[in-house]
Amino acid sequence: MLTKKQNLYSVVGKKVNRVDAYEKIVGGARYVDDLAFEDMLFAKMVCSTIPSGRIKKIDKSRALKLKGVAGVFTAEDITGLNKIGCVVDDQPLLAKETVRFAGEPFAVVAAETREIAEEAAGLIDIEYEPLEPVLTVDESVSEKIKVHPKGNVVCHYKVRKGDNIDEAFNKSFKVYEKTFTINYQEHLYLETQGCVALPENEGITVYGSFQCPFYVQGAVATALGLPLAKVRILQCVVGGGFGGKEDVPSEYAAKAALLAYVLKKPVKLILDRAQDLMVSSKRHPMKMEYKVGVTKKGKMNALKVRVLADSGAYTTLSTVVLFRSSVHFGGPYVIPHVSGDIIGLYTNRVPCGAYRGFGTPQVIYAMESMINIICNDMGWDPFEFRKNNALKKGASSITSHKIKESCGLIETIDKARKESEYDKRKKEFDKWNADKSKRTLKGLGVSSIFYGMNLGAKGWFYDKAGSHIQICRDGSVTLCVGNVEMGQGAKTVLAQIASEALGCEISAINFTNVDTNIVPDSGPTVASRTTVMSGNALLDAANKLRKKLVAAAAESLKIKPGQVMAKLGKYYNIKDSHQFVSFKDLAGKCYLDNVGLSEMGYYVSPKVEYDLQSGQGEPYYVYSYATAVTEVEVDKKTGEVRVNKMTCAHDIGRVINPMLASAQVEGGVAQGVGYAIMENMVSEKGHIKTLGLSTYVIPTTKDCPEVKSVFVEDKSKDGPYGAKGLGEPSLMPVVASVVNAVSNAAGHQFEHVPVLPERIWEVLNEKNSSEDESEVK
């Protein structure tokens, strides 16, 4: 049935070029910093230079005297509420009495030029009483010093499944234990954070680079004390987000909006790279204690995990990010006895929040490292072991979610093995490594993942999406959805879905960037949810329109509506494709017949049931799955790593656009490789030292491996055309499989990420000297 239907699709499943490629290539795309308005002021934030302290005095007078300065705002100038927290109310828009991290804004300046704003920022005098900062999760969990009066625990998720965990370990054949740590990762979107706020219609309009215009709308309304309807958010072309523009832009937009609203002039606030690196959220560093028990037959029977996550000075999205960690820490496996504690902790460091994978790449790294240790120790095949423990239809996850549909994990494992030619490579590598004269060691690493689609149990109330489609009388179509294009290709994939459903040519479709006045709150563009959520919302609107068009076509062709088919700009007689009426003519006919061709669409994510006390239930309605195999080469003398090749097999349900899906995988690989072996955010005493692109180093094309991506299409009944998400899964297995490959090459499981050459060299050196010693003996 499905295959027959598949053949009928004319746009979905095809390698359609990006609809926004041309304007980006010719430089026509307008990013927020390209916008200019008459009388526009430039804003600059002024940030704390200490990680913890009490504010004694802020003196604006020197700054206000500077010619060209229009205003200097501190907490007391806020017309609405001084709060910004999107989930928990613990963060001020501007620090008032206390600063809790180096980089926390306490004032914001507006001036006639960027340069004057910068100079004025340097003239604002602040006096602090410095306090002892909390800089590690271990210090934080001891509660000796409290970052917030209520204590240092941001959240604590528990997962309890099966018997008493210690008894379960007693029944294990072998038990493995290890502690892992992992550093920050910075999003490093090409376009730094920014927005322009305009006072308009007694309210405010904000243009910007956002992943969730609706969060921004809420934050601006709160800060200004305005009703939501007076706050309009217009999305610009976005130069990358990766989670960094989910909630964080609210902080800047609210400040710019406040200045604009009070000063009655447009205000532009764009962060420079150093400030962006200093104040914007990061991926959570974690300390992860893992204990895994296995049976003689190669099944995992018990898992105990304790994760301490550095949430930084404020909650921001920690509670939802770490919820995901609590669902994914055991990987896509069936383990009968589980005890997990995922604890988010305040520190006097930069707040951590959303980042592609949302709290999972860290725990996947730890879990998949454990599996690597087990397989190496027991001599078990890494694919067979994973398959032996894999989730499949009818099986239950660590949260006791019984998988009912769309689970292609085992196929991804098989495909990854086959397409990577693992077995052949393994033999070649073993031979290579046995040859002591070789300068390098080669290694293969495997990792499997699952990833819950949409916002899940913890975010179901936000998990909806709207759309608006209008067919003009000449057959051209305008689309607007509530999720954003941020480089991931959403516009293209969504245009494909709309074109397929409407039966129009893809070239007829024109996208309007998100406008909160056109579409209802559609939640954030995160959680790999856009194709599913906005795709379904578009289908809802398109199906209503298609009904009207089919009726009109039936009338024109003098056939029954049931005999009308639509495809690529033609509505035709199913029995005689020469008999047709064009989409354009149909639109014209409807116009003259006064048939309205404008529809709203709406979609709500399937409801899930989950018990937060025990961490048991359905955290997400369905999962994407993936398996990755990495080949690396490690220089024995320098510890340098070359990631040569990655083979990634993804089950994402229906692939709407194979070209964009492969591109998404390549992007995820690049970002994951950087995280695994290169990106090292250095911070000293609460101050980030790597505040530029020459010190926070991400991979170039020369550092990226050859990527082979293959897809498994186990369709999801709730996805548009059976689709699931890929945005985050593309990155998620990368770190673990790269680290496993390096570990297998070096013969040592690396316990900290990023795995830098300095550390690898140290390990290889230790091994060498112990080998030398044994030779002497």
Add this chain to the structure above:
Amino acid sequence: MLRNFKVLMPASLNEALYVINNIDRPFRFLAGGTDVLVRLKDNPSYAQALIDISKIGELAKIEEHKSTFVIGSGVRHEALLAYAPFIENYNGLIEAVSAIGSPQIRALATVGGNIGNASPAGDSIGPLMAFDAEVELRSQDTNRIVKLEDFFTGPGKTVLKHNEIITKIILPKSDSLKSGWKRLGQRRAVAISKVSVTLALGFAKHSNGSDRVNDVRIALGAVAPTVIRARKAEKFLLENQTLTKAVVKEACRLVAKEARPITDIRSNTEYRSEMCGVLLGDLIEKLACAR
């Protein structure tokens, strides 16, 4: 902020010399601008004026003389890389310069800028120093030649006086030297060196027919306050003449000891020192085999 900031654009070297003799404020030259603009952005008080020398044609020439090549300080890396005699005989220089930044950077950045910036990690400096290059420094009334090795006094610090400009780099001809350059960075391109090593070797036939080393130059980058020559390792290799395994091993050990690196956000002391030895070993092997 660049308030009260000046950009001066002398049309000739003479004009430039006049300008710097008379200017009353801290300035920097703008050659390719790839260092100076970055620094100015980070720290507006880095300079109060820029003197744009990028259009001065007389600084942008490479000339061949009897026993030297003279590289104008304004020669861009891209032009240096295209100069045939260098491709033929100065492999170490070519390897180093082709690793600088990216094609975009090499199309703008100059040799004089790499030297003037005086970073211990400046990649063209090691090979130039290994080839015993000198720099010509001119002011309106003076003209002096300084060995590149004596030019640097610390990170970002040189013997250049406020009214002097680097006009030329004088590179002795050395057809008999084989050279090579290697570095480690945080990534494969557009990276600042964590450590770099230049090696140049001259060989002569021994009476018994075997090859002997008769000239050794080693320069180390990013492992001391300035780029340095590793004189002890050079001397050791020269004395031993034949590159046996044991000799090479000892030279690598010595060079690691001569390095005086720091621990910073890019790497650490121990690794950097040891890597000097590793890279030297690699270069010796490469140059000895290439013969």
